[in-house]
Amino acid sequence: MSTDITYAQELDKEDELNEFRHEFYQSPERLYFDGNSLGLLSKRAExxxxxxxxxxxxxxxxxxxxxxxxxxxxxxxxxxxxxxxxxxxxxxxxxxxxxxxxxxxxxxxxxxxxxxxxxxxxxxxxxxxxxxxxxxxxxxxxxxxxxxxxxxxxxxxxxxxxxxxxxxxxxxxxxxxxxxxxxxxxxxxxxxxxxxxxxxxxxxxxxxxxxxxxxxxxxxxxxxxxxxxxxxxxxxxxxxxxxxxxxxxxxxxxxxxxxxxxxxxxxxxxxxxxxxxxxxxxxxxxxxxxxxxxxxxxxxxxxxxxxxAGIGKIRKKSLLLTEYLMNLIDTELIDHGFTIANPRDQAIRGGHVYLEHPEAARICKALKANRVIPDFRNPNGIRLAPVALYNTFEEVWKMVNILKSIMENQSYKHFENKRGVIA
Ligand SMILES: Cc1ncc(COP(=O)(O)O)c(C=O)c1O
Ligand SMILES: Nc1ccccc1C(=O)C[C@H](N)C(=O)O
The missing domain is CATH 3.40.640.10 (Type I PLP-dependent aspartate aminotransferase-like (Major domain))
Incomplete structure (x- = not known):
């Protein structure tokens, strides 16, 4: 698998659910990966x-x-x-x-x-x-x-x-x-x-x-x-x-x-x-x-x-998104102490990726400071949900690269390794 952004962009071109993304309120400078805790607002819901x-x-x-x-x-x-x-x-x-x-x-x-x-x-x-x-x-x-x-x-x-x-x-x-x-x-x-x-x-x-x-x-x-x-x-x-x-x-x-x-x-x-x-x-x-x-x-x-959209197509894209995310983590974050703690097998893998890291609480804070929204779950978990209806492969690519830079420049160390009130 290529780790180049152009590969992510190609996957987005092939995405048959592409149109739905535009129906959601997505802020251009935010990468939202918390749809498994609170999904985004759509214009239809409003x-x-x-x-x-x-x-x-x-x-x-x-x-x-x-x-x-x-x-x-x-x-x-x-x-x-x-x-x-x-x-x-x-x-x-x-x-x-x-x-x-x-x-x-x-x-x-x-x-x-x-x-x-x-x-x-x-x-x-x-x-x-x-x-x-x-x-x-x-x-x-x-x-x-x-x-x-x-x-x-x-x-x-x-x-x-x-x-x-x-x-x-x-x-x-x-x-x-x-x-x-x-x-x-x-x-x-x-x-x-x-x-x-x-x-x-x-x-x-x-x-x-x-x-x-x-x-x-x-x-x-x-x-x-x-x-x-x-x-x-x-x-x-x-x-x-x-x-x-x-x-x-x-x-x-x-x-x-x-x-x-x-x-x-x-x-x-x-x-x-x-x-x-x-x-x-x-x-x-x-x-x-x-x-x-x-x-x-x-x-x-x-x-x-x-x-x-149909749940069949949603599941198909969701599996591609989580597969792509895990592959990027394997190649880009390998040296930074993360463990992929969700099952990899498609038959038992749900819609989100669960990473574990001893510094998870402050890594989540650093992600948020960089406008990436994950959620933290006690004691050391980071949940990342790329949602089929509104997330793109390019967003996954960007998120992993932001996470990589947070780890490389150790900017997470500016935060306390303790959860906030909600996560
Ligand atoms: C598996 C599960 N059960 C129950 C709840 C709580 O449900 P509620 O607050 O909607 O009653 C949640 C999340 O809040 C959950 O993830
Ligand atoms: N209802 C909430 C209200 C506030 C903050 C989070 C929630 C969640 O739903 C958390 C979710 N159940 C979880 O799996 O962690």
Missing amino acids: QAVNTIMESWKQYGIDGWTEGEHPWFYLSEKLGRMSAHLVGAQPKEVIITGSTTTNLHQLTASFFQPNGKKTKILADELNFPSDIYALKSQLQLKGLHPEEHLIQVKSRNGHTLETSDIIEAMTDEIALVVLPGVLYRSGQILDMKTITKEAHKRGIIIGFDLCHSIGSIPHQLNDWDVDFAFWCTYKHLNGGPGSVGGLFVHQKHFGNHPGLAGWFSSNKEKQFDMEHSLTAASDAGAYQIGTPHLLSAAPLLGSLSMFEE
Whole structure:
């Protein structure tokens, strides 16, 4: 592979998603590689917020049923628009809540300790919020997390072995909750095999898709996954705090939600104001209260880009970008003490590259001072996400060369090797 910038420029010419980049607000002097933490704003997402504001302006309360996107049906509509990203039937997805509140809802609904089966299986590498939620759900059922939450260990601190996960599925496990893609190493778990093995043992299984949705394809319905949940502010570019999503397999339709509210209702019945809930007959049943419309609105714009681009093309470009980035790191940064700690194998490599370095915290600060935006993850990780819809190969080239000069001139030493508040 050539390390010349002209090679990167050639790759950009062949990029079939090229046009989408111009739809995002990209500052010309900034190189943004943090789309796995907060995706960039697109003009379509901005426009969609204006459209919802306009219906509020024009219709007041009647915006629930009037206007371009009647609010009463927006969560369902956005669910249908997201279904192809997770391989779901349209009615299996709803846009609602946040990652953590959806996990609470789904655990309250699907974790039914019974007889010997009283434990939840998770892993030791998942994002803390999921672990906090699972522990508190156990406590609500009067179960001690120290005893009832089992966390699969990682052999190398970065990845999980499918065989270790399966081995941990003992006859005491009632529920498994795992990430689809690990937030640090970017490893993709074999959701299909793990689901099959869980079901063989009579265990319900759900996945956190925060780092996989919009980055890799999924086949949740075919894989027979029981439930999944995710945020929409990373690869889906819904904006800070945008409304999350969840999937419930159609085989569970008709069950009562663990945490009910009037938006769990069948829509025809909702305004009958009865005190006994008739829950929606699809994933809509897992909604609770009034949708956060202004935080859902950007998704109308951003999801339309995914419908047009298609997750297949997005994944293809993402793999080329991360391959190119790793190759450049191998050749240009070899002498500077970096380790590529994400899997290289395409079958289990997610959408970002994870570098480790003992000086990672201050290297990230030096990158930011040079207008390159990575993110730092404790204790020594640098995440770099070249995003298919808006990053170019040339940007990857520039970023690696800036990183190289920071290492060569040791300018990172001007900063303290300590994380900031957020990263
Ligand atoms: C894997 C994972 N789960 C949960 C969360 C937290 O979710 P939220 O703050 O959207 O509830 C994040 C990131 O914030 C995450 O990366
Ligand atoms: N929600 C946030 C709010 C503020 C700062 C970061 C986040 C993240 O989403 C971090 C992300 N979950 C991560 O994988 O590190």
